[in-house]
């Protein structure tokens with residue numbers, strides 16, 4: 001591929017694959033380097049709010065994703081001690097009509113394979129599996145990207161390099177070595193269960209159970225056939241990675257000892273295979289671009305998952321990046337690639353920092369104890385579902 005219209009993306013996660021489609025739609029050739037030999041399911045379920053689903057639909061993925069996603073009827077906030085609903089925020093088709101795009105819950109593997117199929121069908125995208133980014137050197141013509149394909153060292157000339165290689169980004173390590181993710185002191189336990197195996201009716205929407213220093217998120221995926229569970233607890237274990245195994249007995253006894261209501265404990269008890277994920281987050285306000293290289297998704301702003309927006313922000317990044325780079329190549333725009341990447345970083349920074357703060361704040365609110373927890377529940381009831389939903393509109397109503 002000639003360098004003149006080529007962009008290299010390191011990382012074929014949700015961010016990298018979406019960016020490749022958005023850039024190809026603007027007329028670029030894209031080489032996507034992915035270090036793993038196969039794109040595998042990383043984690044389990046994912047919530048995609050309208051700000052993200054809108055971008056994916058614009059890229060032509062609507063029909064493919066609609067087949068596999070579930071439109072939850074509501075987000076119901078549950079009290080972990082009483083087992084009762086504190087407040088129910090309706091979503092479903094009415095929320096989609098209001099926002100102009102659906103709220104989806106989906107298995108990550110379904111999203112990943114829909115993106116991969118679209119990428120493979122695109123003549124301008126070259127997805128190279130088993131290819132690990134190693135180094136970069138910039139020159140006046142752009143950037144030379146060094147990578148290793150199996151045992152062979154290779155190079156690719158490009159206009160720009162996009163580091164979409166996740167929270168442990170090698171690209172970021174070379175550009176901004178002092179910016180490192182920090183451990184939050186929290187662990188996500190993740191598992192799925194066949195909806196028919198649940199001892200109670202499977203939820204049709206998202207359940208958010210709030211308890212003392214822990215919370216539990218439950219929702220249907222895979223067309224409602226499976227139920228996804230994420231339990232967040234404090235811990236000092238912090239290994240990198242998606243899929244360290246977790247002992248079912250350990251998580252069950254933690255929620256039992258903490259006095260969680262029977263329906264929540266039954267949900268947890270129904271899952272046999274758990275994976276643990278230590279929650280790291282990037283500090284706010286790190287650099288995103290330098291010269292012809294920029295970061296995208298978790299590589300620049302890996303965040304706590306308590307606003308359910310990490311992938312959403314990566315998807316938004318992809319749309320804005322393609323817009324900025326696309327404009328730099330319009331004959332009448334006269335811009336350069338470094339200037340376009342700076343515009344991208346500027347356009348994204350404030351919004352992403354606000355979402356990072358929201359995620360941290362949500363985590364604190366979800367884990368309140370004693371009288372503070374009671375005050376939280378009363379405040380949510382007093383505000384009511386419509387006003388609580390309206391508070392999310394700055395996140396959901398975003399458009400590229």
Ligand SMILES: Cc1cc2nc3c(=O)[nH]c(=O)nc-3n(C[C@H](O)[C@H](O)[C@H](O)COP(=O)(O)OP(=O)(O)OC[C@H]3O[C@@H](n4cnc5c(N)ncnc54)[C@H](O)[C@@H]3O)c2cc1C
Nearest residue numbers: 011013014015035047133165166297298308309310311312
């Ligand atoms: C418990 C939990 C729940 C979550 N729930 C939600 C949710 O409901 N909604 C939401 O929007 N977000 C959610 N998130 C966040 C979301 O999962 C991430 O923000 C998102 O997956 C980040 O995508 P990414 O493409 O930036 O990075 P990644 O998905 O990490 O992809 C990075 C890719 O780069 C590859 N790579 C790494 N190094 C190299 C290299 N040197 N060369 C080539 N390739 C490389 C990796 O193999 C990987 O494929 C959740 C996260 C957690 C932990």
